[in-house]
Amino acid sequence: MSPQQTRTIEVASITRVEGEGALKVVLENEKVVDVQLAIYEPPRFFEALLRGRPVEDTPDITARICGICPIAYQMTAVHALEVALGIEITPEIRELRKLLYCGEWIESHGVHMHLLHIPDFFHCHSSIELAKIYPAEVNRGLQLKKIGNHLLEVLGGRAVHPVNVTVGGFFRAPTRAELYSLVNELKWGLDAAIDVARWVADFTFPEFVGDYEMVALCHDTEYPMNEGDIVSTGGLRVAACDFEQSFVERHVRHSTALQAVRLPAETAYCVGPLARMNLNRDKLATTARQLSDDLGFDWPCFNPYASIVARALEVVHAFEVALNIVQEYRGCTPARLKYKYRDGEGAWATEAPRGLIYHRYRVCSDGTLAFAKIVPPTSQNQRQIELDLAAYLPRLLSSDDATIALECEKLIRSYDPCISCATHFLKLEMQRR
């Protein structure tokens, strides 16, 4: 009998993702026996430090979980708190919140596609290196991101950790002139985003199809952002507030992030642009919907590398929706609804750029927060990423360790993991034995 073969490969820092983590792969006799995404991002205990604070602090503090998607936290928090406090927002506030989320989708998808993900398709270490080969394309991406940021600045006050969102609405509604000033750049952005979608749809994607249960919100008439039921490609449909009946977070030793799994069998599932697209493509805005047909893609798509096409289509959608809201805007009075404190509980889910995000809060009649629970997208994708790596690794095993590490990183990056978010996410250490 031959001796056991042990081989160790390490990726100490997964790069071009948000936050910091590592990957550990254990091989026995060249068979994958374990894959662990280790999130070594230090824990910051958000759910604990919110307790006892004024409920109005929640959108400002939860925004600080993630500098790339603060709106996702703010939107989920205010909607959940409004359920707890019995507040029903007006159609005008609803439209402005959708507009704000469009800004974040444009900005966050812009960062991920052009600065983090596209360099992988051209064997570049960074977008700065990519810019030497494709200067016009990189600059176009930066301009798209800049428009997303500008939208966030006008409506939110600033792009990172905006200040204008509050329980019951906005501190100040934008003037018509402020929003109309965005029309020209949104029009340019819509055209540029269509060109980006055509560009990325022509990329060569590794042949890899996962056996996924994809989960996303689903709204009766709109592509989901701020509201909807939770649906899956496996046939699930529950109200967003019933998230915890169908999903549970588990705490594993190798990670400071919790891993969410699907009940009852505690199976992996995934959230994000591909999940949204597969479950909601018919509800895209007109141009994005037509483009999704014209690109020659087979939908639904279960190749994680092709998520960049879904992301590009969502940018087109976001520009289209934003342009429409801005052009239709006639003001928003009142900007903020009044409310009274009461004992109550509220849960809500929205669609962060990288996938479904769920919050649940309990509030007290003295205006303080008694309890907070936050389930970010990356903790939901983490187990599925590990399973994908285990499924993808066998075809790589004849390669050298550096190549294996690089290919693992590429697969992980296609999920747009946000490790800062997942902390309550990654180092590659590969053990072959």
Next chain:
Amino acid sequence: MSTIPNSSPTVTKSHKPRLAVFKFASCDGCQLQLLSCEDELLSLADQLEIVHFIEASSQIEQGPYDIALVEGSITTTSDRGRIQTIRQQSKTLITIGACATAGGIQALKNWADHAEFARSVYANPQYVETLSTSTAIADHVRVDFELRGCPINRLQLIEVLQSLLADRRPRTPAHCVCLDCKRRGTVCIAVASDEACLGPITQAGCGAICPAYNRGCYGCFGPAAQPNCDYLADWYLQDRMSAAKLVPLLRNFNAAAPEFRDCGDRIDPNSDSGESL
């Protein structure tokens, strides 16, 4: 970028300052501001060699570094060691953002029962290894320049980098937010509404955004130079606001900045002290 030829043949690679970006406990928002310099990013990349920026590049080089930008606070024993190594490898070390300059929002645990915090968030707190405090980088190593804000202002970041390239001191204001409200023509929130505003004691740099959006400043750029925190707190406490509202306001993203911390502790009837160092 070793595989990329230099754009200018007269500048050899070794003459470009080597820039590194490091992250500790934080949200990534401050280093994102470097990527948000859309119009300046590629030109900055011509003047600086970005050799360590995990969020933006998969090519990571070892030190020494000419400029280190450090985001985040110290919350673990391993990070306490890592910042020492970074300091030894870096000619100029600049901290960026409220986490790095004051401990960040996670410094709220300095006032709490840390073990209880861990138990309340994690099913298996024994898997989680952290210190009981979140502290600023300057509490651990010498810092050459601090850039405030939650998040930092990207224009201030460009000013700092260009100053270093020109070998001059960065020009960032130390005055309070009130002056910027006057420049913006914003009606004073503290006087004209019932909102508490920390503008009189908070360092400028954000552009006085909050009052322009009908809300009081919440102090995300930390204490201004020589702030009279106690006077302002007492003025609010006279008949305008309760300690139950004012303490959390002082105790948020710069909770552990000494001036905000001491004032909050003084007026908080329930607190011993956040000074747990």
